[in-house]
Amino acid sequence: MLGLDVCEFGGQFLELLWLTVCYRGIMADKEGTAPVHEEEDETDLNYQAPAQKTLQEIQELDKDDESLNKYKQTLLGTGPVVLDPSIPNVQVTRLTLMCVQAPGPITMDLTGDLEALKKQNFTMKEGVDYRVKIHFKVNREIVSGLKYVHLTYRKGLRDQLSLALVLDMNLDQLSLALVLDTNLDQLSLALVLDTNLDQLSLALVLDTNLDQLSLALVLDTNLDQLSLALVLDTNLDQLSLALVLDTNLDQLSLALVLDTNLDQLSLALVLDTNLDQLSLALVLDTNLDQLSLALVLDMNLDQLSLALVLDTNLLAEFSSSLYLTPDPVSQGFEQAVNPSLLDKAVYMVGSYGPRVEEHEFITPVEEAPKGLIVRGIYHIKSYFTDDDKTDHLSWEWNLQIKKDWDSTESCISRLGVLSLFSASCRHGRPYALSHVAFNDRHLSTSSKIKVDLDNSNGIAVMKFDNPPVNSMSLDFLTEFSINLEKLELDKSCRGVILTSAQPRIFSAGLDIMDMYGTSPEHCGAFWKAVQDMWLKLYGYSKITIAAINGASPAGGCLMALCCDYRIMADDPRYSIGLNETQLGIVAPFWFKDTLLNTVGHRTTELSLQMGIMYHAHEALKIGLVDQLVPEGKVLSTAVETLGTWLAVPGHAREISKSMMRKPTVDKLLANKEADIKNFVSFITKDSIQKSLGMYLAALKKKKA
Numbered sequence: 151m152l153g154l155d156v157c158e159f160g161g162q163f164l165e166l167l168w169l170t171v172c173y174r175g176i177m178a179d180k181e182g183t184a185p186v187h188e189e190e191d192e193t194d195l196n197y198q199a200p201a202q203k204t205l206q207e208i209q210e211l212d213k214d215d216e217s218l219n220k221y222k223q224t225l226l227g228t229g230p231v232v233l234d235p236s237i238p239n240v241q242v243t244r245l246t247l248m249c250v251q252a253p254g255p256i257t258m259d260l261t262g263d264l265e266a267l268k269k270q271n272f273t274m275k276e277g278v279d280y281r282v283k284i285h286f287k288v289n290r291e292i293v294s295g296l297k298y299v300h301l302t303y304r305k306g307l308r309d310q311l312s313l314a315l316v317l318d319m320n321l322d323q324l325s326l327a328l329v330l331d332t333n334l335d336q337l338s339l340a341l342v343l344d345t346n347l348d349q350l351s352l353a354l355v356l357d358t359n360l361d362q363l364s365l366a367l368v369l370d371t372n373l374d375q376l377s378l379a380l381v382l383d384t385n386l387d388q389l390s391l392a393l394v395l396d397t398n399l400d401q402l403s404l405a406l407v408l409d410t411n412l413d414q415l416s417l418a419l420v421l422d423t424n425l426d427q428l429s430l431a432l433v434l435d436t437n438l439d440q441l442s443l444a445l446v447l448d449m450n451l452d453q454l455s456l457a458l459v460l461d462t463n464l465l466a467e468f469s470s471s472l473y474l475t476p477d478p479v480s481q482g483f484e485q486a487v488n489p490s491l492l493d494k495a496v497y498m499v500g501s502y503g504p505r506v507e508e509h510e511f512i513t514p515v516e517e518a519p520k521g522l523i524v525r526g527i528y529h530i531k532s533y534f535t536d537d538d539k540t541d542h543l544s545w546e547w548n549l550q551i552k553k554d555w556d557s558t559e560s561c562i563s564r565l566g567v568l569s570l571f572s573a574s575c576r577h578g579r580p581y582a583l584s585h586v587a588f589n590d591r592h593l594s595t596s597s598k599i600k601v602d603l604d605n606s607n608g609i610a611v612m613k614f615d616n617p618p619v620n621s622m623s624l625d626f627l628t629e630f631s632i633n634l635e636k637l638e639l640d641k642s643c644r645g646v647i648l649t650s651a652q653p654r655i656f657s658a659g660l661d662i663m664d665m666y667g668t669s670p671e672h673c674g675a676f677w678k679a680v681q682d683m684w685l686k687l688y689g690y691s692k693i694t695i696a697a698i699n700g701a702s703p704a705g706g707c708l709m710a711l712c713c714d715y716r717i718m719a720d721d722p723r724y725s726i727g728l729n730e731t732q733l734g735i736v737a738p739f740w741f742k743d744t745l746l747n748t749v750g751h752r753t754t755e756l757s758l759q760m761g762i763m764y765h766a767h768e769a770l771k772i773g774l775v776d777q778l779v780p781e782g783k784v785l786s787t788a789v790e791t792l793g794t795w796l797a798v799p800g801h802a803r804e805i806s807k808s809m810m811r812k813p814t815v816d817k818l819l820a821n822k823e824a825d826i827k828n829f830v831s832f833i834t835k836d837s838i839q840k841s842l843g844m845y846l847a848a849l850k851k852k853k854a
């Protein structure tokens with residue numbers, strides 16, 4: 151592809167690696183605010199950064215080497231894209247929490263009011279897998295050693311709440327000791343009651359942590375002897391206990407009600423003895439957001455009454471100064487000032503050159519914490535920094551771990567941003583079509599596309615089911631892109647097969663009705679959806695195979711061409727090709743490039759000018775498809791083939807794919823808006839509308 155033989159390529163690749171090492175030392179711009187002083191965990195190896203070079207100096211190196219220059223362009227961009235020095239070199243634009251199971255978008259806009267973000271809670275369901283994606287722009291100079299740092303604090307968490315109450319009375323003796331100790335990992339309660347009005351003793355020990363709940367209750371009275379001991383141990387999936395004890399040797403009553411499930415622990419204890427009156431009531435209620443304790447004690451041997459009510463919101467925001475200090479990242483701050491720093495994550499983002507489009511960085515998959523104790527609000531401080539500790543952006547936000555997601559509506563309205571899918575579109579270009587972004591909560595219930603992911607082999611089959619001819623309408627395209635995005639984020643999915651649920655037709659291409667007689671606004675939104683579908687599919691990181699089980703004109707052919715491999719039904723009735731000129735319209739440059747990259751220049755020239763639809767055998771001959779099989783075997787062959795592709799080391803295959811396709815993808819990315827304008831002005835022309843009308847009439851006539 152680069153016109154290099156293997157050795158030459160290898161040599162240049164090494165050279166580039168060397169260059170990249172040198173670039174690490176290149177000065178990041180100094181326009182950020184105060185430098186970020188993180189704790190340096192890394193051992194200082196006395197590393198001396200190489201002499202710094204500017205982007206221009208690097209571009210000057212071996213500038214006569216055309217191949218190297220092309221490669222440098224891919225790595226470093228073409229040069230400064232923003233000259234205005236008042237605009238930062240690095241601009242972080244948004245952070246997305248990518249989670250396949252999320253019902254809606256979890257995106258924060260970092261170009262707006264960062265103060266407002268501090269007050270916003272982004273909800274995540276406990277236990278889900280997620281990744282963090284950051285979009286950022288590099289405007290002028292190469293920036294090296296970018297890092298994303300993520301400090302997580304338990305919001306408003308008190309490390310410990312301890313209460314000890316000891317009461318001692320010697321009017322015929324009453325002693326009470328209550329010890330309550332709770333932190334987020336543990337709740338312990340010990341209650342000892344002792345009265346020797348002819349002896350009553352009660353000991354209650356309650357101990358609960360995430361995995362275990364233990365309760366011991368010992369009751370002893372020797373007014374004609376009653377003893378009760380209760381020990382209970384449960385692993386917190388649900389426990390209910392009620393104990394009522396009644397002895398009428400001068401009256402003793404005890405009622406104990408204990409109820410706990412994952413969300414709630416309630417304990418009520420009522421004790422009543424009328425040996426000259428002793429009453430005790432203890433109510434303990436904790437759902438880990440809240441701990442309430444009420445103790446009422448009443449004695450009338452010369453009168454003692456005690457009431458204790460304790461109510462503490464374990465997760466309340468106690469004081470913002472606890473974690474919002476003027477210099478939140480000073481060395482040692484986290485440990486010294488805020489004992490509730492839970493986690494510090496540092497992600498190496500890497501070195502980037504300037505370019506028009508945003509760069510994106512995605513962290514590895516993490517699992518959200520799970521369980522009763524960990525639910526709650528976490529305060530997160532994010533820093534986008536680099537080797538020089540330049541603070542490109544720092545911001546704060548809150549992540550609320552809940553038992554379940556917020557409802558879709560609240561998710562949308564609270565965040566007020568488009569969709570996870572728009573923000574996490576591989577190439578950083580948002581989809582326009584928020585109106586259907588949430589339709590598809592479950593992959594398999596999508597209305598126009600059925601998705602079946604086989605967890606045993608990681609192969610997802612996407613079946614187009616949009617009768618009569620699987621035309622790609624605005625809704626279809628949006629649904630398609632969303633499904634594709636979800637599968638790309640789903641780590642259990644390793645490859646995707648595209649096929650049709652409709653007989654004899656893979657796809658009739660773009661829905662002509664979306665382009666005929668519709669408003670310019672609609673045409674613009676439609677074309678954007680076509681672009682996004684193409685960007686997603688052509689640049690897809692996972693393996694894609696088209697199982698073409700029917701006719702596949704124009705947009706249908708384009709979709710198949712975007713895949714890594716094409717298997718077509720060996721049936722003379724089926725044909726495939728970019729036939730746009732037959733409709734009086736013109737395939738745009740990126741349709742052309744996709745075909746060109748597959749079948750070569752001459753065949754593309756013929757094919758596009760003539761709008762040729764190739765029968766299966768011809769398609770195989772020109773390399774438009776890779777394999778023909780009987781129709782009944784198209785899908786099974788695709789599954790088998792995907793298996794052989796999966797045997798190739800994934801990262802190497804993925805990088806190779808990107809190396810082949812990225813320049814083509816970048817071309818559209820750099821011209822996306824212009825391409826939409828071009829399309830709208832072209833398609834709304836009277837002459838073009840007339841052609842489309844005639845073509846539609848011919849389709850109907852053929853049918854008649």
Ligand SMILES: CCCCC/C=C\C/C=C\CC/C=C/CC(=O)SCCNC(=O)CCNC(=O)[C@H](O)C(C)(C)COP(=O)(O)OP(=O)(O)OC[C@H]1O[C@@H](n2cnc3c(N)ncnc32)[C@H](O)[C@@H]1OP(=O)(O)O
Nearest residue numbers: 621658659660661662701703704705735738829832849853
């Ligand atoms: C210098 C300036 C450059 C500027 C460039 C800028 C931008 C580029 C500009 C424009 C590019 C636009 C790109 C478009 C790509 C496309 O995909 S256009 C769509 C092309 N598709 C076709 O040509 C396929 C047409 N259909 C068929 O050939 C047949 O229908 C079929 C698929 C082979 C199936 O045949 P079958 O006999 O089974 O079914 P019918 O023909 O009876 O069809 C049933 C029904 O469906 C309707 N229909 C068919 N195809 C489409 C479609 N693509 N869109 C909408 N509707 C479709 C058909 O009309 C029938 O309808 P009914 O009569 O109402 O039942």
